[in-house]
Structure formats: C-alpha cells, structure tokens
Amino acid sequence: MSDGLYRRHALASFLEGETGNGPENTAADLEVRPDYGYLNLRGEPNSERFMQTVQKTLEQPLPAEAGAFTSGQHTIYRLGPDEWLVASELGTENETAGRLAENLAGQCYSLVDVTGGQIMMRLRGPRAREVLARGCTLDLHPRAFKAGRCAQTTLAKTSMLIALADDAPTFDIIVRRSFAEYAARWLRHSGASIHSRVTPVFTGAGGNPVR
Amino acid sequence: MLLINCPWCGPRDESEFGYGGEADITRPADPDALTDEEWADYLFMRKNPRGLHREQWVHEHGCRRWFVLERDTVTYRFSDDTT
Numbered sequence: 601m602s603d604g605l606y607r608r609h610a611l612a613s614f615l616e617g618e619t620g621n622g623p624e625n626t627a628a629d630l631e632v633r634p635d636y637g638y639l640n641l642r643g644e645p646n647s648e649r650f651m652q653t654v655q656k657t658l659e660q661p662l663p664a665e666a667g668a669f670t671s672g673q674h675t676i677y678r679l680g681p682d683e684w685l686v687a688s689e690l691g692t693e694n695e696t697a698g699r700l701a702e703n704l705a706g707q708c709y710s711l712v713d714v715t716g717g718q719i720m721m722r723l724r725g726p727r728a729r730e731v732l733a734r735g736c737t738l739d740l741h742p743r744a745f746k747a748g749r750c751a752q753t754t755l756a757k758t759s760m761l762i763a764l765a766d767d768a769p770t771f772d773i774i775v776r777r778s779f780a781e782y783a784a785r786w787l788r789h790s791g792a793s794i795h796s797r798v799t800p801v802f803t804g805a806g807g808n809p810v811r
Numbered sequence: 812m813l814l815i816n817c818p819w820c821g822p823r824d825e826s827e828f829g830y831g832g833e834a835d836i837t838r839p840a841d842p843d844a845l846t847d848e849e850w851a852d853y854l855f856m857r858k859n860p861r862g863l864h865r866e867q868w869v870h871e872h873g874c875r876r877w878f879v880l881e882r883d884t885v886t887y888r889f890s891d892d893t894t
Contacts, residue, residue, distance in 0.1 A: 683874070737826060738824075753827060
C-alpha cells in the first residue's frame with residue numbers, strides 16, 4: 601500500500617521548473633541547503649545552571665545577545681529571550697535531544713524536535729540585500745544588520761528566520777516547509793524585477809533532490 | 812504604518828505584530844462572587860480614551876513575546892517607557 605509513497609523535496613518542483621532563461625546579470629545564487637535536524641530549546645537565560653548545562657552538552661555556547669547566532673558543530677539561533685533554535689546535521693538531532701534531556705533533568709526547560717518542518721536556503725551574491733529588501737521590512741543595511749545577526753521577520757508575508765553569515769553577503773533563510781516553494785519563487789521574481797537573475801543551486805548531499 | 816519598538820527585537824514594522832487590546836486587565840480572583848454587571852464589566856467593557864492608552868502587543872512574526880506599550884490614540888505616538 602505504501603509502495604506509491606516516495607520522498608520528494610519541498611523545492612523539487614521549483615528546481616525542476618528552472619529553465620535557465622532570464623536576465624544575464626546575476627543578483628544572487630539561491631542555494632537550496634541540505635535538510636538539517638532542528639531542535640527548539642526554551643529555558644531560563646538567567647539561570648547559570650541551565651546555560652552551563654546546555655553549553656557543556658552542545659559543546660558550544662548559546663548566543664548571549666538578542667538576534668545573534670553561533671556556529672560550530674551546531675548552528676544556534678537566539679529566537680527570543682528564552683528560546684533558541686539548534687540546527688544540526690540531519691540524523692544527529694535525536695541523539696543531541698537525548699543528551700540534552702538527560703543532562704537537563706530536573707531543570708525547567710522545554711525541548712521540541714521540529715525537524716522536517718523547515719527548509720534552509722542560502723541567498724548569496726552582490727545584490728542579495730536588494731532582492732530581500734523588496735519584500736522585507738527589516739533594515740538590511742550593513743550598518744544595521746551585520747554578519748552574525750539573525751532575525752525572525754516576514755518576507756513577502758511569509759514568516760522566516762534570516763541570518764547573515766558573512767558580508768558577501770550570504771543570507772541563510774529558514775522558512776516553513778509549506779512556504780518554501782512560494783518563498784523561493786518570490787525570491788526569483790524579486791531578482792527579475794531588478795533585472796537580475798536569482799539562480800537556484802542545489803548542493804545537498806545525495807545530489808539532486810528530485811527523485 | 813507604525814514602527815513598533817519591540818523590547819526584545821527593537822524597532823519593527825507594524826505588520827509583524829498583533830494587537831491585544833487594553834493592558835492591565837486582571838481576571839477577578841473569585842468570579843463566583845461577582846454580580847452579572849461586574850462580570851460583564853470585566854469581560855466586555857474597555858476604555859476608549861482620547862490620548863494615552865496602555866495596550867498589549869504581541870510580536871507574532873518575531874520573538875512571539877507579549878509586551879505592553881503606551882500609545883497616544885490621537886497622534887499614534889508611542890511613549891518611551893516599555894514594560
């Protein structure tokens with residue numbers, strides 16, 4: 601009965617529909633990132649015990665500032681005063697969650713596995729800021745939004761997490777799976793409206809996601 | 812469009828927020844002891860001042876936290892103090 605079921609990447613249709621036609625100038629590359637494992641962690645940031653337990657377990661500090669993220673074995677985004685998103689290599693999140701739960705036993709915290717609900721895209725190129733700014737109310741100017749910053753905001757009415765990895769600029773965009781295709785198409789369209797291409801790229805492990 | 816100063820995220824566009832009505836309304840400790848009028852007053856009656864108004868906002872598309880701001884209903888200007 602389940603013979604007819606098969607895995608299909610949320611952006612498979614989008615990538616299949618890429619014709620290669622369009623303006624010649626490149627605004628940015630839109631790289632569809634491989635899937636990650638995601639854990640949503642909540643706890644008391646003023647509790648030394650909580651912060652140290654998490655840091656020891658993840659072998660990486662939680663970002664202390666509002667709207668910041670730390671990279672390492674995991675990428676940890678600070679979503680709110682007491683909320684973090686931990687992105688890890690797909691398949692390792694169960695083990696990480698298990699270790700966190702074990703070490704945090706008895707403390708006040710919340711840990712939810714939200715793997716599979718998100719798609720990560722990477723928008724990289726000289727005009728990436730312009731492409732985003734056409735649909736985003738966040739101040740993306742380098743003086744306001746620097747590398748190492750992340751923000752949850754809306755892009756073309758879609759909730760998403762935008763993180764600036766470097767000054768290329770490289771934006772990592774985490775969007776809900778069901779909104780991913782809309783967001784990707786919107787980004788391509790946004791590039792076209794400044795007479796530039798937003799070129800989709802897939803570099804995930806296992807090659808093309810279209811199966 | 813309003814620019815709303817989220818205590819956690821900083822200034823953000825109004826479209827990221829949800830409005831939660833008048834602030835500082837507390838649920839009566841013992842609802843059974845109230846008359847129908849008092850209960851209705853708690854449930855339905857809200858101030859509608861011309862001038863300063865303390866109100867609740869939620870940063871729906873940002874940090875998803877509730878907070879209270881004071882806004883002038885005539886000028887739409889927010890007071891500086893945030894709680």
